[in-house]
Amino acid sequence: MDMIDPITLKLLKRFRAIQKNAIMRHKDEMDEKYEQTETCVTLNQIKEWFKYYPWNNVRLTLWQLEKSEMIVQIRSPRVEYTVMDPDSKVFTISGKGWSVLKTYYFKIWLSIVIPILSLGISLAALIIAIFVN
Numbered sequence: 001m002d003m004i005d006p007i008t009l010k011l012l013k014r015f016r017a018i019q020k021n022a023i024m025r026h027k028d029e030m031d032e033k034y035e036q037t038e039t040c041v042t043l044n045q046i047k048e049w050f051k052y053y054p055w056n057n058v059r060l061t062l063w064q065l066e067k068s069e070m071i072v073q074i075r076s077p078r079v080e081y082t083v084m085d086p087d088s089k090v091f092t093i094s095g096k097g098w099s100v101l102k103t104y105y106f107k108i109w110l111s112i113v114i115p116i117l118s119l120g121i122s123l124a125a126l127i128i129a130i131f132v133n
Helices: 006-028 031-036 043-049 055-067 110-132
Strands: 071-075 090-095 102-107
Touching: 006 043, 006 055, 043 055
Parallel strands: none
Antiparallel strands: 071 102, 090 102
């Protein structure tokens, strides 16, 4: 069985939970009320989720998700937050205090993510095993 790294797994679980909560709020409230609510996940929240993990590893995971086109990174000094649309499964992560404000849009397709990452991890393990031996 292929293993998925704990950082990616935790990110996917957190984003999926946020998505489910937003969808439930969307169903419970009227559309006009929902338009007034803003859901934002900040880099500080991600740092809090991963306070026992090295931040470089978390950033590397974000970079890998960006390379696999699961994340689109948009640089804009004017954007402070973006409303999350639960129907489009887009998650916003903004970081303040950086030289350039970074906003990540997360598109989560769990049925695609886990096999792709598992394949990547398996290939990396195979390459390492070849070079070690």
